Amino acid sequence: EADIYQTPRYLVIGTGKKITLECSQTMGHDKMYWYQQDPGMELHLIHYSYGVNSTEKGDLSSESTVSRIRTEHFPLTLESARPSHTSQYLCASSEYPSGGPRTVFFGEGSRLTVL
């Protein structure tokens, strides 16, 4: 079983508020990712990290920011939430063995609604 946790699972917040979505994994994985998924739509990579102090933008442009100060934590922040940010945000992690397959583990997601 994957040990990757996201909080909150559900969040309803007003426009202009700052929010942080937490993601933690206990597997010691170097690589972590954030995906965004609208209802019934595809998952899109918005951020990823190779390890501590490493963060990169993903394929889909996002106004959110991320940080990676500790291996196990990869929080996502929106400084000023807007209704267009309403979506599900999924955190994931994977190990980084040299060569071979790499299995990616996902959290249960954080469903954000901005009013």
Add this chain to the structure above:
Amino acid sequence: DAKTTQPPSMDCAEGRAANLPCNHSTISGNEYVYWYRQIHSQGPQYIIHGLKNNETNEMASLIITEDRKSSTLILPHATLRDTAVYYCIVRGNSNSGYALNFGKGTSLLVTP
């Protein structure tokens, strides 16, 4: 990454085998085939992966053709809880942080 093609939807009767196809004609020699599924917008769940040989685990079997241009995920005895979107993903050794690139997948409906 090689591009994959999957049918948008499939039906399967409960208790029967569900065979989900995937085409990946541009796959290269070092790229693995991965299958994930997503049940009702939960986080995607890893099912199985393979490189050249057929693979089986407690969840499913993966059949890869000899030329590696297509594969089939087999759920031997589908249950209602197997209703989900199934993603076939081909990924090599270098990517955006080795992230998975999800397409639209196949929406599998298991009926009583």
